[in-house]
Amino acid sequence: MIDWQRRPEAPVRVDCHIHLFPDKLFAAIRQWFERVGWEIRYPYRTQEVLALLKGWGVECAWALTYAHRPGIAEGVNAWLGELRRREPMLRGFFSVHPEDDNPAAVAERALDLHGLDGLKLHAEVQQLAVDDARLDGVFDLMEERRKPCVLHTGDAPYPETKPNLDVSCVRERLRRNPELVAVIAHLGAFQTEQYLELTRDYPNLYLEVSFTNYPGVEPRKPFDYAILEPFADRLLFGSDFPNLTFSYADQADAWWAFEWVRRDAEAFFGGRAKGILS
Numbered sequence: 001m002i003d004w005q006r007r008p009e010a011p012v013r014v015d016c017h018i019h020l021f022p023d024k025l026f027a028a029i030r031q032w033f034e035r036v037g038w039e040i041r042y043p044y045r046t047q048e049v050l051a052l053l054k055g056w057g058v059e060c061a062w063a064l065t066y067a068h069r070p071g072i073a074e075g076v077n078a079w080l081g082e083l084r085r086r087e088p089m090l091r092g093f094f095s096v097h098p099e100d101d102n103p104a105a106v107a108e109r110a111l112d113l114h115g116l117d118g119l120k121l122h123a124e125v126q127q128l129a130v131d132d133a134r135l136d137g138v139f140d141l142m143e144e145r146r147k148p149c150v151l152h153t154g155d156a157p158y159p160e161t162k163p164n165l166d167v168s169c170v171r172e173r174l175r176r177n178p179e180l181v182a183v184i185a186h187l188g189a190f191q192t193e194q195y196l197e198l199t200r201d202y203p204n205l206y207l208e209v210s211f212t213n214y215p216g217v218e219p220r221k222p223f224d225y226a227i228l229e230p231f232a233d234r235l236l237f238g239s240d241f242p243n244l245t246f247s248y249a250d251q252a253d254a255w256w257a258f259e260w261v262r263r264d265a266e267a268f269f270g271g272r273a274k275g276i277l278s
């Protein structure tokens with residue numbers, strides 16, 4: 001019997017990848033997951049999500065959003081800014097859409113008016129490539145302000161890499177914005193090796209680990225976690241809570257089980273993330 005509410009043994013202090021939405025949108029997203037046959041184990045709304053995280057010892061969570069179509073980023077960002085003001089444990093990551101009239105202006109308002117902390121883009125859901133020239137102004141702003149960008153750019157779970165999900169898009173973006181603080185979600189799966197190589201050239205590039213190592217599920221492509229160890233100082237813990245089909249604690253503890261993670265647990269489970277936002 002899985003205890004879904006179990007507190008992880010891992011000392012998770014900052015979770016760099018959670019999702020919060022207005023209640024109506026949460027409901028719509030859950031329906032979508034149900035249709036594709038995913039059993040979400042934590043079908044909760046914002047207040048319950050935050051209460052659970054606090055109960056598990058999580059002190060800070062990065063709330064990620066996305067604008068799945070043009071014209072909605074501003075509203076999503078305003079909502080998130082309001083929530084962030086009320087919830088001291090939250091850091092808020094805003095969205096932009098390349099088809100908006102002026103994405104850089106949306107980003108500037110997100111930082112200066114809505115008080116948000118960073119940008120989140122989801123290349124697959126938003127049907128964009130991070131090297132799209134229409135996003136140049138956004139990334140120039142983020143680089144100049146040294147604000148982090150969480151980029152879900154990996155090609156998993158697709159068997160073939162779509163052009164907009166190839167690591168080359170991130171490589172090109174970093175060529176243009178070499179100082180950008182970028183956090184690649186889900187270890188950039190399935191192109192993790194190439195992303196790890198990129199960290200050698202870009203000191204502000206990090207990889208976040210959610211949805212890549214959890215018990216009971218065979219990886220769709222074989223992966224040797226030992227290749228991560230030399231890059232341990234670029235890894236951040238994130239969970240993708242609450243949209244999980246497995247236990248939060250099991251996922252965190254699967255990382256905690258690695259000796260090389262334990263050696264620097266304080267940084268992996270929070271300290272490094274705090275440094276990025278300070």
Ligand SMILES: [Zn+2]
Nearest residue numbers: 017019064240
């Ligand atoms: Zn996510």
